[in-house]
Amino acid sequence: MNHIAHQTIELSFFRWAFIAYSITCVLYVVFFGLNKKRVAYAASVFMGTGLAFHTAALAFRTMYLHHLPLTNMFEYINIFSWFATCFYFIFLKIYKQHILGAFIAFIVFMLMVCGSLLPKDAEMQLVPALQSYWLQIHVTVASLGEAAFLVAFAANIMYFLKKSLPPASRFSERLPEIHTLDIIAYRAIGIGYPLFTVGALFAGSIWAEQAWGSFWSWDPKEVGSLIVWLFYSAYLHARFVKGWTGMRAVLLSAAGFICTLLTFFANLILGGLHSYG
Amino acid sequence: MLIKIWNLLGSIKTVVPLLLVITLVSLIGILVPQGAPATEFNNAGLFASLILYLGLNHVFSTWWFFALLGLLSVNILVCSISRQLANARRIATPHFLKGAEEVAMLKCSTEFSAACAPNRGADLLSGYFKRRLYFSASLDRNSAVQVVSRSFYIKEIGSLLFHVSILFFFTGGILGGLTGFSFVKEFHKGEVHAIRDWHYRVRCDWFKVDKNDHGTVTDYTSKLSVLSSDSTPVFSHLIKVNHPLSYKGVRFYQYSYGRQPDAIDDAVLRISGPGLDSGLSEVFPFNTSVRLSTNDLKLTITNFVCDFDLDMGGEFVSSRSDKPNNPAIRVIISKGNDTVFDTWSFLNFPEIHRHVKNAYKITFLSYTPRYFTGIKISRDPGNVFVWLGFACMSFGIILVFYFPNKTYWIFMEPGNAGFSRIIVGASSGPALSAFQKEFKRTCASLKSLLKGEP
Numbered sequence: 001m002n003h004i005a006h007q008t009i010e011l012s013f014f015r016w017a018f019i020a021y022s023i024t025c026v027l028y029v030v031f032f033g034l035n036k037k038r039v040a041y042a043a044s045v046f047m048g049t050g051l052a053f054h055t056a057a058l059a060f061r062t063m064y065l066h067h068l069p070l071t072n073m074f075e076y077i078n079i080f081s082w083f084a085t086c087f088y089f090i091f092l093k094i095y096k097q098h099i100l101g102a103f104i105a106f107i108v109f110m111l112m113v114c115g116s117l118l119p120k121d122a123e124m125q126l127v128p129a130l131q132s133y134w135l136q137i138h139v140t141v142a143s144l145g146e147a148a149f150l151v152a153f154a155a156n157i158m159y160f161l162k163k164s165l166p167p168a169s170r171f172s173e174r175l176p177e178i179h180t181l182d183i184i185a186y187r188a189i190g191i192g193y194p195l196f197t198v199g200a201l202f203a204g205s206i207w208a209e210q211a212w213g214s215f216w217s218w219d220p221k222e223v224g225s226l227i228v229w230l231f232y233s234a235y236l237h238a239r240f241v242k243g244w245t246g247m248r249a250v251l252l253s254a255a256g257f258i259c260t261l262l263t264f265f266a267n268l269i270l271g272g273l274h275s276y277g
Numbered sequence: 278m279l280i281k282i283w284n285l286l287g288s289i290k291t292v293v294p295l296l297l298v299i300t301l302v303s304l305i306g307i308l309v310p311q312g313a314p315a316t317e318f319n320n321a322g323l324f325a326s327l328i329l330y331l332g333l334n335h336v337f338s339t340w341w342f343f344a345l346l347g348l349l350s351v352n353i354l355v356c357s358i359s360r361q362l363a364n365a366r367r368i369a370t371p372h373f374l375k376g377a378e379e380v381a382m383l384k385c386s387t388e389f390s391a392a393c394a395p396n397r398g399a400d401l402l403s404g405y406f407k408r409r410l411y412f413s414a415s416l417d418r419n420s421a422v423q424v425v426s427r428s429f430y431i432k433e434i435g436s437l438l439f440h441v442s443i444l445f446f447f448t449g450g451i452l453g454g455l456t457g458f459s460f461v462k463e464f465h466k467g468e469v470h471a472i473r474d475w476h477y478r479v480r481c482d483w484f485k486v487d488k489n490d491h492g493t494v495t496d497y498t499s500k501l502s503v504l505s506s507d508s509t510p511v512f513s514h515l516i517k518v519n520h521p522l523s524y525k526g527v528r529f530y531q532y533s534y535g536r537q538p539d540a541i542d543d544a545v546l547r548i549s550g551p552g553l554d555s556g557l558s559e560v561f562p563f564n565t566s567v568r569l570s571t572n573d574l575k576l577t578i579t580n581f582v583c584d585f586d587l588d589m590g591g592e593f594v595s596s597r598s599d600k601p602n603n604p605a606i607r608v609i610i611s612k613g614n615d616t617v618f619d620t621w622s623f624l625n626f627p628e629i630h631r632h633v634k635n636a637y638k639i640t641f642l643s644y645t646p647r648y649f650t651g652i653k654i655s656r657d658p659g660n661v662f663v664w665l666g667f668a669c670m671s672f673g674i675i676l677v678f679y680f681p682n683k684t685y686w687i688f689m690e691p692g693n694a695g696f697s698r699i700i701v702g703a704s705s706g707p708a709l710s711a712f713q714k715e716f717k718r719t720c721a722s723l724k725s726l727l728k729g730e731p
Contacts, residue, residue, distance in 0.1 A: 125495060127494070128494065128497060128517065128519070128531075134519075197670065198674075202667050207519075210521065212530070212653075213459065213655045214459065214657070215660075216450075218311065218337040223307055230299070230300065231296075231300075234296055237289065238289060240677075241289065241360070266307065
C-alpha cells in the first residue's frame with residue numbers, strides 16, 4: 001500500500017472519530033434538556049466510539065510513519081485530544097460524573113475542528129533536529145499534562161456555571177456539587193502539573209541543550225510554556241499555603257489553560273524554534 | 278519595619294502581581310521581534326520609540342527584566358525560609374485537638390472500647406506508630422489522654438526541595454550568563470579554531486549533508502578533530518544534530534550549515550580549443566591544477582563568485598550577494614609558468630565568454646557547492662546547577678503530590694467496667710477515598726493492639 005492510500009484510510013478514521021464526537025456533543029445537549037440518564041450513557045458510548053476511531057487513526061499513522069505522530073500541529077492536536085478523551089473515561093470511572101463529558105467532548109470537538117483546518121501531510125522524513133528519542137518523551141508527556149489541564153478546565157467551567165446560575169435552575173441541578181468540581185479540577189491539575197513540568201519544561205530543556213546548545217532560548221513556545229507553568233504553580237501554591245479554593249482558584253487555573261491554548265496556537269503566527277510543532 | 282519588608286517580600290500578595298508583570302513582559306517579548314535592529318523601527322512613530330526606549334526589542338536581556346527575575350528569586354528565597362521556619366515550628370509543636378468531639382468530627386473517625394487504661398494505651402500507640410515511622414506526642418489531661426501521630430515529614434521535604442530547585446535554576450542561569458560563553462563559528466573544510474583559555478584547537482576535517490531520494494535533508498555531519506597546542510591531533514569525533522562533542526567543559530554542536538559563497542568543491546566544464554579534443558567535458562576540482570592533455574597545458578579554477586558583479590571600470594569582480602543568482606568561475610589555462618588563457622565563465626550564460634582568435638572555449642556546465650558548517654561552541658558552568666534544579670524539583674513535586682501527610686488523633690478516656698473509650702480520627706490530603714481504606718486497616722490494628730471491642 002502506498003503513502004497516499006495509507007493516508008486516505010487514516011484520515012477516514014479521523015473523520016469517523018470527528019463524527020462520533022459531534023454526535024456526543026449533540027447527545028449531551030439533549031441530556032441537558034431532558035435529564036435522562038440513558039441519553040448521558042449513550043453520549044458516553046459515542047465518545048467511546050470516537051475514541052476507538054481516534055485510536056485506530058493514530059495507530060495507523062504511527063505504523064506507516066514508523067514514529068509517533070508528534071511532529072506537526074495536526075498530529076499534536078490529535079494526540080492532545082486523544083489523551084483528553086482517555087482522561088475523561090478515567091475521571092468518569094472515579095467520580096461517576098457523566099456530565100463532565102459534555103464539556104470535555106465539546107472542547108475535544110472544537111480542537112478537532114481546528115485540527116481539520118491544519119495541513120494533514122505526514123512527515124515521512126523527520127528534520128535532523130527531531131531525530132531524537134526526546135521527541136517521544138517531550139511531546140507525549142507534555143501533551144498528557146495539557147490534556148489533564150483540559151479536564152480541569154472543563155471542571156472550572158462547570159464550577160463557574162454552577163456558581164453563576166440560580167441554584168434552583170434546571171441547568172444548575174444537572175451539574176455536580178461545587179466541592180466535587182473543585183476536587184476534580186484539583187486532582188486533574190495534580191496529575192497534569194508534574195507531567196507538564198517534567199515533559200514540557202525538563203525534557204524540553206534537556207533536549208534543547210542537546211540539540212541547540214542551551215537549556216533555554218526565550219523562544220515564544222518556551223516563554224508560553226513557562227507562563228502556563230507559572231499560572232498552575234501560583235494556583236497550587238495559593239491552594240497549599242493559603243487554602244485557596246472557590247472562584248479565585250477557578251479563575252487562576254482557567255487562565256492557565258487559556259495560556260496553554262494560546263501557547264499552542266501562537267505557533268501559527270510567531271514561529272520560532274518550535275515552528276514545526 | 279524590617280519584619281514588614283520581610284513579610285512583604287515573602288507574601289503571596291507580592292508574588293501574584295510580580296508573576297503577572299513577568300507574564301505581561303514575556304508576552305511583549307513574544308510579540309515584538311526579538312533581536313531586531315533599531316533601524317527596523319525607524320519611521321514607525323511613537324510606539325516604535327517606546328519599544329526602543331524600553332528595550333522591548335531585546336526584552337529578555339534588559340536590566341529591568343533581570344531585576345524582575347531577581348525580585349522573584351528574592352521572593353522565593355524569603356518564602357522558602359519563612360515556610361521552612363513555619364514547618365519547623367509545626368514539627369516541633371504537636372497539634373492537639375480540643376477534645377473528643379473535635380476528633381469525632383474529622384472526616385475519618387471511629388469509636389470503640391478497649392480493655393486498656395488510657396496511659397498504658399498511649400504507650401502502646403506511641404510504640405505502634407513509631408514502628409510505622411510516625412512521630413507521636415501525648416497529652417494527659419483530667420485522666421484522659423490524647424495521642425497525636427504524624428507521618429514522616431515527606432511533604433515538607435518535598436516543599437523544601439521544590440523551593441531550593443528554583444534557586445538552583447536562578448544560580449545556574451546567572452553563573453552561565455556571567456562566566457560562560459556561546460557563539461556560532463562557521464567552519465570551512467580544514468579550518469582550525471583556537472578555543473580561548475583552554476589551550477587546544479579544533480579543526481573541521483569535513484562536513485557533509487545527507488539527502489534522501491526526494492532531496493530532503495536527512496542529516497548533516499561534521500568531523501571535528503581536537504588538536505593540542507602543538508597541533509598534534511588528540512582525537513576525532515563525528516558530530517550531528519542531537520549528538521554534540523564535549524571536551525574539557527566546552528561543547529560543540531552541529532548548529533547550522535550553508536553554501537560557501539566564494540568556493541566550490543568542483544565544476545564540470547566543456548573545453549575546446551587548440552590542441553584539445555573537441556567537446557571535452559571533465560570534472561575539475563577547485564583551486565587545483567589539472568593537466569588537460571598530452572601537451573603541457575594545465576587548467577585551474579582559481580575563483581568562484583555566486584552572484585557575479587563587475588565594477589564600473591571593468592576590473593574588479595565581486596559577488597553582489599551570497600545567493601547563487603549568477604554563479605561564475607575564473608579559469609586559467611597555463612603552460613609551464615606562462616598563462617595562455619584567462620577567462621570568467623558563467624553557469625547561467627554559457628555563451629558569454631572571451632572571444633579571442635585561436636583561443637579556448639570554456640562552457641561552465643555545473644558545479645558542486647562547498648558547504649560551511651555552523652558549529653555552536655559553548656561553555657556553561659551553570660549547567661550543573663540546572664541539572665540539580667531538575668532533580669530537586671522532580672523529587673519535590675513527587676513528594677508533595679504523592680506522599681500526603683497523614684495525622685492520627687486518638688482520644689482515650691476511662692469508661693465503664695474497666696474499659697476505656699477510644700475515639701480515633703485522622704486526616705490526609707485530598708485523596709480521602711484512598712486513605713479511608715488505610716484508615717480502616719489502621720483502626721483494626723489499633724483495636725487488636727488495645728484489645729478493643731466494637
